[in-house]
Amino acid sequence: xxxxxxxxxxxxxxxxxxxxxxxxxxxxxxxxxxxxxxxxxxxxxxxxxxxxxxxxxxxxxxxxxxxxxxxxxxxxxxxxxxxxxxxxxxxxxxxxxxxxxxxxxxx
Amino acid sequence: xxxxxxxxxxxxxxxxxxxxxxxxxxxxxxxxxxxxxxxxxxxxxxxxxxxxxxxxxxxxxxxxxxxxxxxxxxxxxxxxxxxxxxxxxxxxxxxxxxxxxxxxxxxxxxxxxxxxxxxxxxxxxxxxxxxxxxxxxxxxxxxxxxxxxxxxxxxxxxxxxxxxxxxxxxxxxxxxxxxxxxxxxxxxxxxxxxxxxxxxxxxxxxxxxxxxxxxxxxxxxxxxxxxxxxxxxxxxxxxxxxxxxxxxxxxxxxxxxxxxxxxxxxxxxxxx
Numbered sequence: 433x434x435x436x437x438x439x440x441x442x443x444x445x446x447x448x449x450x451x452x453x454x455x456x457x458x459x460x461x462x463x464x465x466x467x468x469x470x471x472x473x474x475x476x477x478x479x480x481x482x483x484x485x486x487x488x489x490x491x492x493x494x495x496x497x498x499x500x501x502x503x504x505x506x507x508x509x510x511x512x513x514x515x516x517x518x519x520x521x522x523x524x525x526x527x528x529x530x531x532x533x534x535x536x537x538x539x
Numbered sequence: 540x541x542x543x544x545x546x547x548x549x550x551x552x553x554x555x556x557x558x559x560x561x562x563x564x565x566x567x568x569x570x571x572x573x574x575x576x577x578x579x580x581x582x583x584x585x586x587x588x589x590x591x592x593x594x595x596x597x598x599x600x601x602x603x604x605x606x607x608x609x610x611x612x613x614x615x616x617x618x619x620x621x622x623x624x625x626x627x628x629x630x631x632x633x634x635x636x637x638x639x640x641x642x643x644x645x646x647x648x649x650x651x652x653x654x655x656x657x658x659x660x661x662x663x664x665x666x667x668x669x670x671x672x673x674x675x676x677x678x679x680x681x682x683x684x685x686x687x688x689x690x691x692x693x694x695x696x697x698x699x700x701x702x703x704x705x706x707x708x709x710x711x712x713x714x715x716x717x718x719x720x721x722x723x724x725x726x727x728x729x730x731x732x733x734x735x736x737x738x739x740x741x742x743x744x745x746x747x748x749x750x751x752x753x754x755x756x757x758x759x760x761x762x763x764x765x766x767x768x769x770x771x772x773x774x775x776x777x778x779x780x781x782x783x784x785x786x787x788x789x790x791x792x793x794x795x796x797x798x799x800x801x802x803x804x805x806x807x808x809x810x811x
Binding site: 452491499 | 573576578637646681683685686687688690702705706707709710711712713716717719720723725726727729730731732733734738739740741742744745747749751752753754756757760765782805
């Protein structure tokens, strides 16, 4: 599905993280997600378009723009990952968590 | 994710046990695995991970057996370092208190002097889960949230001070995914909605947005798990999408989506 799609839509009313956004970006897809997703995710790429949660006309308007772009032959889906590999690496997480725990020196 | 540190790690045999939870990718087993990896760089640690994540799919019997195995393994190893689901953590805490109240002070089920990691689901709306999580929160010295949303939830629902919680987002595991392929020449916009058929996931919002769209050069595919308690919601979705270019798939009957979940639900059953 990710391989055979132009865009990924995450219309959630609540999402504690939103891993599907990263999966979509990794596959080169443009992502449209609600603003109920955390800002760390929504701001992670210029290929993410967010809409006001539950705002149907807002979402329809974004999708219409995408459909017109697609019809005109504009690039919506890319043949390479769209995420910052370093920012979302587990190495970065490991370093942050280690530093955090060690530096806090809990007795 | 909650993380509690009572004691500095030492070089004794350390056993980590992860029971996983409903968010193994963002809140569960990947967290555990990578936290452990972080410490492995600096400390001598023996590691065993045994998540129960598959229990979510097959429901309760495998879940119970997986956790029994975890508990017996921990008891045999006399582990000074235990990782488990916060629900079990709370059960251990309450059971210990109960035994003490009943006069069995010599029986120790949970030991407070060890480094403990507890991973919990952030979407804890249910009353029982909230009670269980409260006990973990009260005893935690360090609290780490996986996102600003989880951070806000912990502040608003549990009255924690904002600066008492740190946000450290997880990483993204791309190893198992197929490389992105070339561009499409079609003029039809292919829209994919990976979601569960639940109100909170807003599937009705996308269906209504498709209704409201002016363009019709689209195909929408929604793949998710039907929820037993929201079958009416699913039926309504299908009814309202009757004349729209929307296809609904159940992930259980969809090989690719089953693989997606398998990628997320890695099982580490031997020492790393």
